[in-house]
Amino acid sequence: MEPQDELTKEGRLTLVLALATFIAAFGSSFQYGYNVAVINSPDELMKEFYNETYYDRTSDYLSDFSLTLLWAISVSMFPFGGLIGSLMVGVLVNKFGRKGTLLLNNIFSIVPAILMGYSKVARSFEMIILSRLLVGICAGLSSNVVPMYLGEMAPKNLRGALGVVPQLFITVGILVAQILGLQNILANKEGWPILLGVTGIPAGLQLLLLPFFPESPRYLLVQKKDEEAARKALRRLRGWEDVEAEMEEIRLENEAEKAAGFISVVKLFKMRSLRWQLISIIILMGGQQLSGVNAIYYYAGQIYRNAGVGASDVQYVTAGTGAVNMVITMLAVFVVELLGRRVLLLLGFSICCTSCCVLTTALALQDTVSWMPYLSIACVFAYVIGHALGPSPIPALLITEIFLQSSRSSAFMVGGSVHWLSNFTVGLLFPFIQKGLEAYSFIIFAAICLLTTIYVFLAVPETKAKTFMEINQIFAKMNKMSEVYPEKEELKELPPSTLEQ
Numbered sequence: 001m002e003p004q005d006e007l008t009k010e011g012r013l014t015l016v017l018a019l020a021t022f023i024a025a026f027g028s029s030f031q032y033g034y035n036v037a038v039i040n041s042p043d044e045l046m047k048e049f050y051n052e053t054y055y056d057r058t059s060d061y062l063s064d065f066s067l068t069l070l071w072a073i074s075v076s077m078f079p080f081g082g083l084i085g086s087l088m089v090g091v092l093v094n095k096f097g098r099k100g101t102l103l104l105n106n107i108f109s110i111v112p113a114i115l116m117g118y119s120k121v122a123r124s125f126e127m128i129i130l131s132r133l134l135v136g137i138c139a140g141l142s143s144n145v146v147p148m149y150l151g152e153m154a155p156k157n158l159r160g161a162l163g164v165v166p167q168l169f170i171t172v173g174i175l176v177a178q179i180l181g182l183q184n185i186l187a188n189k190e191g192w193p194i195l196l197g198v199t200g201i202p203a204g205l206q207l208l209l210l211p212f213f214p215e216s217p218r219y220l221l222v223q224k225k226d227e228e229a230a231r232k233a234l235r236r237l238r239g240w241e242d243v244e245a246e247m248e249e250i251r252l253e254n255e256a257e258k259a260a261g262f263i264s265v266v267k268l269f270k271m272r273s274l275r276w277q278l279i280s281i282i283i284l285m286g287g288q289q290l291s292g293v294n295a296i297y298y299y300a301g302q303i304y305r306n307a308g309v310g311a312s313d314v315q316y317v318t319a320g321t322g323a324v325n326m327v328i329t330m331l332a333v334f335v336v337e338l339l340g341r342r343v344l345l346l347l348g349f350s351i352c353c354t355s356c357c358v359l360t361t362a363l364a365l366q367d368t369v370s371w372m373p374y375l376s377i378a379c380v381f382a383y384v385i386g387h388a389l390g391p392s393p394i395p396a397l398l399i400t401e402i403f404l405q406s407s408r409s410s411a412f413m414v415g416g417s418v419h420w421l422s423n424f425t426v427g428l429l430f431p432f433i434q435k436g437l438e439a440y441s442f443i444i445f446a447a448i449c450l451l452t453t454i455y456v457f458l459a460v461p462e463t464k465a466k467t468f469m470e471i472n473q474i475f476a477k478m479n480k481m482s483e484v485y486p487e488k489e490e491l492k493e494l495p496p497s498t499l500e501q
Helices: 003-010 015-037 043-058 064-105 107-117 125-153 159-180 192-197 200-212 217-223 227-238 244-257 265-270 272-290 293-306 314-339 341-365 372-389 394-402 405-459 468-478
Strands: none
Touching (some): 015 064, 015 200, 043 064, 043 125, 064 200, 064 217, 107 125, 107 192, 107 200, 125 159, 125 394, 125 405, 159 394, 217 244, 217 405, 227 244, 272 293, 272 405, 272 468, 293 405, 341 372, 394 468
16 A cells, blocks of 8 residues: 555544544533533522522521522532542543443433432422532543543544544533523523533433444553454544554554553653653643633623623623634634644634733723723633634643553543643632732733743644654653663653654
8 A cells, every 4th residue: 555545544534433523522522511601591590499499498598698608619519520520530541441431421411410400399409519510520521531532543634633523512512501591491490400401411322322433442452452352443443444554553652651551640740751741731721721711701791791782682692602612613623733733722822812911901991991892892702712723622632642542541630630620710719809800800811821822832842643652752852861761660762763754
């Protein structure tokens, strides 16, 4: 076979690969996005339910402080569950596999969906709080496992596009939650339990359909040592019989890692050969959440109202923001292999930084300059576009690409933990920051975006169209590991001849 023909075959999106991608992302990533947004629309109705339930039990209403505290717990249980889910990733993906973990994870969606759906009938707000914890665990697992599963199944020249698909389905989930959460659809007294329970539908579909699709070939060969199963999975995914070239590439990765064995989180922090990879995922995952994306959504309603949008119409403008987020993420799917990961990160964080700076100016002057509120709306949309291009989809994709098989699950545990801790921190602190700094609160996020942009420019290499071993060699040079010895428990360097394309 000619090299060019082989390259062409590598780029083929087969039906099996496309359907596996869709089912994994719809069944898992969609739920993450849906549960992020679903609780926003019916919040007043749910607080009323909390108060009425408490009155039925005690013949007294909750104090304002107690109601606020109960609601804060309900909201914060989701990122707390996300952190727990991230810490479970390493154990589960190594024991049950990538596909197996996704199937198991549906328990953390179907059970809470039933609990939330029946919470009003049962007159129990505790069921909602427990359910928010469980769907948080589901999101923590899926946000790490889906990119890992798709990244390991995809050929190298489709890995970027398929790696962005989970983020695309997160935005689809957010948009669907915003649409179903309109007051004339499900955000009403009768409909809000159904709105919360919808999250179980994609989980049920994934539970039914995903078993018919292959496990990650890399997991089967490197960790399960089942060469025949790996070959069979590759043949189904690629759509042709001759997969020996790719099998050999996975074997080379396996040989290079044999000395290190499984790399735990503790060992990950100790290994010099993984130093810059680890620093990069911590900064990118932290930058993704600390750049103010949740604060922008939190503040958006007030910005829209200040610009003259009617209180009843804010929900439609918010859904419009969700639609823009989804469309731009869809664009990222198609341009990530054209422009590369590094360009999208630089462009995205730069747009977010500029938007935060201009938004600060617009908010400070909105009472003195008549058209400033409209500039604020433009800044919100510009920020959403910038974040959807790079900061939202690329960091999880990079974790799959810059770590090899033995360290990948631990790297996702670290990246996921940083993601959810940062998410929780912003949710907890932003109301106080906004109260103290008012219009100038977004300067903090602008500074974080700027610092992350500088780091990406100086330290994050391009990984587009490279094999995992080629990317590993780039970081070996950055880590000053010209030769890595097994006795030092470091990853073995591949001979230069294997890097030729």
